[in-house]
């Protein structure tokens with residue numbers, strides 16, 4: 575990431591000053607995005623930050639396309655199902671919900687009335703209703719809040735590629751392809767790391783965190799076949815996510831057009 579008053583950094587709130595936030599033009603910077611990630615094992619081949627890297631990349635693309643601004647990602651979330659694997663960090667659900675809603679409150683108090691929370695980790699979705707409820711209870715001002723996972727608007731076929739019994743559910747070809755497209759050097763060359771747990775008779779929709787954890791226990795942490803990943807697939811998936819999600823968010827926030835900021839770097 576480059577720090578400086580470049581066009582890119584104008585989309586990163588950490589480079590703004592407080593008066594710039596105070597006086598920001600809502601027609602120029604139309605909404606703020608909070609990326610939600612995870613810090614958890616992704617097999618022997620992909621980094622612990624996989625979910626965060628993917629979500630963050632999509633947030634930056636959306637900010638650029640729709641004139642939003644991002645805050646740094648929430649790296650740590652609820653990953654209890656991966657605690658059998660070293661390096662995973664998990665946060666208690668209550669702490670996580672409090673933490674995310676406190677970020678939302680702070681941004682709303684700073685004058686942002688359109689806030690998108692963009693999630694990159696499946697388990698976090700479970701807590702969307704609690705976060706919505708906390709915000710509704712704790713903030714009475716004008717606020718248009720949208721909590722979304724990046725796969726929400728994907729066509730069914732691509733969603734299955736991310737999460738299905740056929741393609742796997744974790745550190746699979748989908749996630750590995752996207753990381754290859756973002757940070758190719760972070761994907762390790764590991765032979766034979768394909769792994770599909772025995773799930774006869776299981777419906778993915780019925781899978782909870784405890785069951786998920788037991789299915790991955792004593793394995794390499796993969797559910798899928800990462801050898802099917804390619805950088806090109808990752809680029810195509812990212813482009814598809816960017817397109818479908820930007821029209822979804824644009825509609826939800828009633829953004830008019832895809833305006834490019836008029837501010838110039840100095």
Ligand SMILES: [Zn+2]
Pocket residue numbers: 616624625695744745749
């Ligand atoms: Zn993941």
